[in-house]
Amino acid sequence: MKRNVAIISVGYNGRFVSKRPDVNIPELIEPAVTNALGKTKLKPDDIQAYVVGNMHTFEGVNGPHLWASDHFNGSGKPVMRVATGGTTGASVFQAAYYHVASGMYDVVMAIGWEKQDEGDSQVGLVGIVLPEAFTLFQFGPEMNTERGGVGGLGGGGSTGGASYQAMSYLSRAHAGIEHIDRIAALMRSNAAKNPYAHLQQPGCTEADIAKTPIITYPLRFGHTCPTSCGAVAMILVSESKAKKFGLTDRVAWVKGLGSGTSDPTTGNFVEGQITDPAEQHMCKVVAKKVYTMAGIKDPTKEIQVAEVYSGFSHQDLMWPERLGLVKEGKSPEMLDKGAFAIGGEMPINPSGGVTSTNAIGASAMVRVSEAALQVMGLAEGGHQIPMKVENAVAHGWGGLFQFVTVTLVGRTPVKS
Amino acid sequence: MANETRIMESPWDLTTYSWKVEADALNLFVKGLKDKKILGRKCTKCGTVYVPGTSYCRKCLIDIDQVVEVRPEGTLDAFTVNVSDIRGNPVEHPFITCTVKFDGSESLVMGTLEGWQDWHDVREGMRIKVVFKDVTTGALADLAYFQLI
Numbered sequence A: 001m002k003r004n005v006a007i008i009s010v011g012y013n014g015r016f017v018s019k020r021p022d023v024n025i026p027e028l029i030e031p032a033v034t035n036a037l038g039k040t041k042l043k044p045d046d047i048q049a050y051v052v053g054n055m056h057t058f059e060g061v062n063g064p065h066l067w068a069s070d071h072f073n074g075s076g077k078p079v080m081r082v083a084t085g086g087t088t089g090a091s092v093f094q095a096a097y098y099h100v101a102s103g104m105y106d107v108v109m110a111i112g113w114e115k116q117d118e119g120d121s122q123v124g125l126v127g128i129v130l131p132e133a134f135t136l137f138q139f140g141p142e143m144n145t146e147r148g149g150v151g152g153l154g155g156g157g158s159t160g161g162a163s164y165q166a167m168s169y170l171s172r173a174h175a176g177i178e179h180i181d182r183i184a185a186l187m188r189s190n191a192a193k194n195p196y197a198h199l200q201q202p203g204c205t206e207a208d209i210a211k212t213p214i215i216t217y218p219l220r221f222g223h224t225c226p227t228s229c230g231a232v233a234m235i236l237v238s239e240s241k242a243k244k245f246g247l248t249d250r251v252a253w254v255k256g257l258g259s260g261t262s263d264p265t266t267g268n269f270v271e272g273q274i275t276d277p278a279e280q281h282m283c284k285v286v287a288k289k290v291y292t293m294a295g296i297k298d299p300t301k302e303i304q305v306a307e308v309y310s311g312f313s314h315q316d317l318m319w320p321e322r323l324g325l326v327k328e329g330k331s332p333e334m335l336d337k338g339a340f341a342i343g344g345e346m347p348i349n350p351s352g353g354v355t356s357t358n359a360i361g362a363s364a365m366v367r368v369s370e371a372a373l374q375v376m377g378l379a380e381g382g383h384q385i386p387m388k389v390e391n392a393v394a395h396g397w398g399g400l401f402q403f404v405t406v407t408l409v410g411r412t413p414v415k416s
Numbered sequence B: 001m002a003n004e005t006r007i008m009e010s011p012w013d014l015t016t017y018s019w020k021v022e023a024d025a026l027n028l029f030v031k032g033l034k035d036k037k038i039l040g041r042k043c044t045k046c047g048t049v050y051v052p053g054t055s056y057c058r059k060c061l062i063d064i065d066q067v068v069e070v071r072p073e074g075t076l077d078a079f080t081v082n083v084s085d086i087r088g089n090p091v092e093h094p095f096i097t098c099t100v101k102f103d104g105s106e107s108l109v110m111g112t113l114e115g116w117q118d119w120h121d122v123r124e125g126m127r128i129k130v131v132f133k134d135v136t137t138g139a140l141a142d143l144a145y146f147q148l149i
């Protein structure tokens, strides 16, 4: 029998930025841990177990948890590291939840981070696609061409991969690149109201984004996420401990959660890709399961705000549809009427989202921490939505376009 | 904050290593290309046709070995307009890379799209046919490009 779990505190290391040459990984993490603890009456020794995570190999130091553990007081306690690509932060959070919900622990800390000024993210990414790419190379694709070739050898790196999904989404929603420009501008201007966000552009407009160069159509430079350094820490406690600490007021209850995977989409030549990258059927399946678990019948009415994981701006339109917050194909219309803005009827990423801040191993957890802060009413700097938040949904995305995580947090726990 | 923090520098050269992959699908595919044929595999249980033909059905999770030939025609699925080559150098003329679904098959094959004047007019769902190289060698490059019909 699972137990109710409350998020009682969220800590960031500070503002997320491109480069932190002044600190190493443990020093980057430590302020997030201290800030999370500082907002409670807990002492470091009260944390019984840690679940931590960042992207595998991106910093060039594999296994940073091995030598960072004693810096967050993990020595002598269980420390579990989780790495699931883009969904890492959400997987870390969900694993921490299971630690408490299972009855194994009462007080657990989840930590997600990335320090992308170290190592080489592109080498990390190449390491992920290398086995597939080298297999393909052995079967003689056209290499000396400026016009692609079988296997779709186009330019643009990961943006090139995402652009297929972007085009497919636009086709399905009967929308144009101007909608991607518009949502990208909204995210950057939202970020300006979040003191922790990386790319803050107050009053950023569609025209500002449209000035940035195309990488591979329909994706521009202004539609892509930055590489950020930053860390987030969250403290999760059991319902009995929350009561004991007198913490039942300003907390966010985990009401539902789930994850899922489909086949790797985009360029899966070796195994026979069968799924269009904009389909994202698993997102719909997982969201439905999570809403049932949380007792939510109509997500469009019962959920007030969403934090979705969008490495590329078209996804800020796509995910709200796949999460059932907006009817299929209706995001462009909702955006145009202002529904996705901080004061709108369904605010999407008041934090500015991943296209404004992307410390990869933290990103999917920041979706949960930001959703939790919205429920607690503690989002700083003007990005707290004006509506009272009963429920907020957090989404994570990763892998080769096919991993999804959904977490629902709310003001009142589900009756167990 | 440790003032004595040092920036360490080291190369990250990948050594040579080996691993096993399922090469069955691509072997069959390039064998077909040599004869200017598109070959795949069909699941006898659910009828799904895979091109390239995997050795198992993704839906039924059973081994499949029935080889089928599909017509070298199909529909355009997702695509992107490239303004740089794979090395990131700007190209003089934009080109389209795309995924297509051959008629009767359920999997997506990536390649280059030709036969358009203005890329703004290209839409998902358009019909395509395969153009093979004149001389084929049993390599992926034998499939030169997809031509809009």
Ligand SMILES: [Zn+2]
Pocket (backbone or CB within 6 Å): B043, B044, B045, B046, B047, B048, B057, B058, B059, B060, B061
């Ligand atoms: Zn089957």
